[in-house]
Structures are given as C-alpha cells and as structure tokens.
Amino acid sequence: MSDLVELYQELVLDHNNRPRNKRAMEDASSTADGYNPLCGDQVSVFLKVEDGVIADVSFQGVGCAISQSSASMMTQNVKGKTVEEAEALFEVFHGMVTRDPGAEVDSESLGELEALAGVCAFPNRIKCASLAWHTMAASLNGKQQEQVTTE
Amino acid sequence: MTPQPFDVEAVRRDFPILSREVAGKPLVYLDSAATSQKPQVVIDALAAYYSGINANVHRGVHTLSQEATEAYEGARAKVRAFINAAEDAEIVFTRGTTEGINLVAHSLGTQRVVEGSEVIISNMEHHSNVVPWQILCEERGARLRVVPINDDGELLMDEYEAMLGPKTALVSIVHMSNALGTINSAKDIVALAHAHGVPVLLDGAQAIPHLPVDVGELDCDFYAFSGHKLFGPTGIGVLYGKREWLEQMPPYQGGGDMIKSVTFERTIYNDLPYKFEAGTPHIAGVVGLGAAIDYVNGIGLERAAAYEHELLEYGTEQLQAIGGLRLIGTARHKASVLSFVLDGIHPHDIGTILDTQGIAIRTGHHCTQPLMQRFQIPATARASLAFYNTKSEIDALVEGIHKTFEVFS
Structure with missing residues (x-):
C-alpha cells in the first residue's frame, strides 16, 4: 500500500484532476504526438520557442493519471527554460523514474517533479510518466508531426 | 439423478x-481471456514428452519417432472429436488463432478476394481478425465491410444480412468477443452467408474454453482457436477447415512435411492436413493441447x-x-x-x-x-x-x- 500512496501522491492526483496548460496552441513553433501502444496513452505537445527559450508550452491528450499529470507538470516545469535546460531536466527526470527504488534523487533540480518519484517501483508505468517528456524532446528536436512511441 | x-x-x-x-x-x-492458467496434467504432459519420447514426427523408422508421431496424431484426433469435425484431415495445427486467420486470408483469400469484391467482418473483432483482411483487401482492391453493433455490444444481424450479396467473397466473424464477452449467433451468421454461397471463418479464440463448439452443427467453413486459452500451452493453435475448401486452397507456407515429392521443376503437395503444416511442428505443444482437451473433457x-x-x-x-x-x-x-x-x-x-x-x-x-x-x-x-x-x-x-x-x- 505504501508504494501506492507514493505513486498516487496528492500533487499527482491534483494535476490529473486539474491539468495545467492543457490546450491546443495555434501559433506553436513545433508540435509532436506521443503514443504508448501498450495502454493507449496519447499526448500531443505544443511548443513556442523564441530565441532558444520555451516561451510557451501546452499539451493535449488522453491517458492514465500518471501520463496526464506528468504532462501537466512537464509543461509547468519547462516553461521559461532554455532548450538546453529543458533537455537537461528531461535527463534528470528520466533518471528519477528509471532509477532503482531506494536510490537517491536530485531533489534540487527536480522540485515538484519529485512527486512522480514513486513510479520507479512500478516498472510498467515508467512509460506513462515519461511519454510527455519524450514527446516534448522530440518536438524540441524538430521532429515535427512525428509520432513518438515509448516502446 | x-x-x-x-x-x-x-x-x-x-x-x-x-x-x-x-x-x-x-x-x-x-485474466483468463488473455491466457488461461495450466493444470498440472498439461505441465506434466510437456515434461513427459520431452523426457520420454522427444523425436521428429512423420519421418524416421526408429521407435521414438513412431511414438512421437502417435502422440502428435493422437492429439489431432482428440481435437477433431472435441469440436466434432468430420475427419482428422480437417484439423490443421497452427501457432494460434492469428496464424489460422492469416492462413485463410493468404490461401483462400488470394483465390476468392478479387478486385471489387468484399470481405465482411464486425465492429467487435480482435485486431487479428481485422488486419489480415485489411492487408488482403488493400492488395486486391477489395472492400472491407464492418457489421455494426448496438450499445449492448450485440451484432446488428439485419445489417449483416443486408451486406451479404454477390460481391461478398468471405465472412470472418468472432464467435465470442474478447473485450465484451458477447456470444454471437454463429449458426445464423453461417446460414445467412451460405445462402449466398459465401464461406465463413469463425474466430473461436475466446469461445473455445467457454462453450461447447460443434463445427458440424455450426456448419462453419473454418474455425480458428488457440491452445493457450484452452488451458494448453502457448504457441499452438488449430485451424479447422472443411475438406472441400482445404483441398482446393493453395499451401500457405512451403517447406518440409508439406510435400510428397520435390524436383526443381515441380513439387507435389502432401495430403491434408500436412499440406498446411510446413516444417517441424510444435510437437510438444500439440501433445500439451491434447492433454488440455482430456482435462477439459474430464471436467x-x-x-x-x-x-x-x-x-x-x-x-x-x-x-x-x-x-x-x-x-x-x-x-x-x-x-x-x-x-x-x-x-x-x-x-x-x-x-x-x-x-x-x-x-x-x-x-x-x-x-x-x-x-x-x-x-x-x-x-x-x-x-x-x-x-x-x-x-x-x-x-x-x-x-x-x-x-x-x-x-x-
């Protein structure tokens, strides 16, 4: 049960119930679609990059609480960051969800994203948590309109 | 009593x-609709096969090969009796339901599905009974038609009947839905198609462990199912086909066991069902499936x-x-x-x-x-x-x- 409480933290459920930045963006500079064929999670990420800085970011999609809350938190946490900073944060986040349970996390870099640290105890949910991030990274790398899968 | x-x-x-x-x-x-668990007798049958009689089938004069062949063909007879097919030759062993459907799509499909013709499936099909037909229809310039369902998840039989016609090449419909549990009126589906001279394949993957299946009574032309949903091993399945169809259908795969004689000029194909069983089959799986059928019959x-x-x-x-x-x-x-x-x-x-x-x-x-x-x-x-x-x-x-x-x- 403690693993469950760890997984579905209040903040995670809050982002699931009231997702932030969940909207289409007409004037996005790049977008990408992500899909997890295993469970059908879908997420589209819209980015507006100006002078190397993520001026705006939003998402749309359907999926489980982990995928939707992760997408919501991702948008809040990369907004205003440079492309390089966002990519670096993705690496830290990815390291957190794929670490061995019990291993240390880089709390300072992660901030509230640490709410998803419990995912590492559920190996078949890691893809749910990382889908929006993979999609965001694909969009940053100009893989416009390309479908990302986490398989 | x-x-x-x-x-x-x-x-x-x-x-x-x-x-x-x-x-x-x-x-x-x-989660038995995904795969069923295995009784000890099936697990034991696999071990007994490998530890006691393992050999290749249909060749070799030595004792082990003969025993393995007897076990393999004995299981075929059990399958025949289990679904009440007319003869053992109508039982083709496959890797599973999916392969059975693909076999029919490739073999009978390429004969019957021509440009402008139609294949009928339903809205509740598993992808394995959608995609093979989609590929075939694309290749042949044919049309895939889908029988709709109501909000309870039942086939709209009137709509199905109206779809049948001179263009219909084949009907392939699930006997029992894996996602909804719906049991379709298989006998009516078959009879309506037969009234137009159209053969019917029934996807029996889910039905086989839950309903007594009698292919004679259903009068279906093909019935495909998997061993692993029937308390048997993974990797083994059955395609039942009426002799009249299987005889006129070209082979699905070429290789050993499916031939009578081979020269570089010409190959004479083997008799049924071996024409459709190229290569060394999953002998242990067949033996395990036989044990599973014995077990189910016992229950x-x-x-x-x-x-x-x-x-x-x-x-x-x-x-x-x-x-x-x-x-x-x-x-x-x-x-x-x-x-x-x-x-x-x-x-x-x-x-x-x-x-x-x-x-x-x-x-x-x-x-x-x-x-x-x-x-x-x-x-x-x-x-x-x-x-x-x-x-x-x-x-x-x-x-x-x-x-x-x-x-x-």
Missing part, C-alpha cells in the same frame, strides 16, 4: 499457479460453462451495484467477461492498484481499438473468468475497485 455440484476447490488444486501469492496476497487471476465443458455463468451473473450484479462503474458489454448472450470503466479513473490506474492487491486483470484496448472507438472510450478494465475462479475472488475484485476509488478520492 441430480448433477454433482461443481467442486471449484478441487479444480483449483489442479492449477499449481493458483496457490502463489502476488504482492503478499493470494493471487486472484481474472465437462457444459458443467464448467454453467458454473462460469453463475459466476458471471454474480459478478455482473456485484459490479453494477458500484456507483461510478459502467459495464461495457451487456449482451443478452455473453460469457466470462466483465469489462468496465470507472468515472474519472483511467483503466491503467485501476490495473496498477488492483495488482497491488494481488488481483490480475487486463487493462487497455484489448486489441480491439475500433471497438473502443465505437464506445468512445480509450480503454476498459477487463476481469475475465474461467471455471477455476470463485465468488470470493469476485468479492476481492469489488473490494479492489472500492480501494481504487479511495486512492483517487
């Missing part, structure tokens, strides 16, 4: 995996089906009593499947939370994405039953669902 009550506890002792724990709790296995499929139906009714009542739960698939004729969605909670989250309670269910689209689109849902949570399940396991499921609501509250 009153029939013996179904002794589920005795049945459960036949399945060693049912006594294991998951997450520190007794395993509650409610009695009709008795087991009656018990399962009782469980299904109990489960339906219990789930329907939960506020915020909606059953997907409420056909009048259904078996074994309780597919549901919960308000505001994605099925994938339900699956994870139940797993921490030791309860195994399937969550997702169940390889029926067009069906999910029909119900405008991304996925369902599906509990599926077999005759080794109990009412107390359904109670555990109900408790797990309440727990899921709690976590999300």
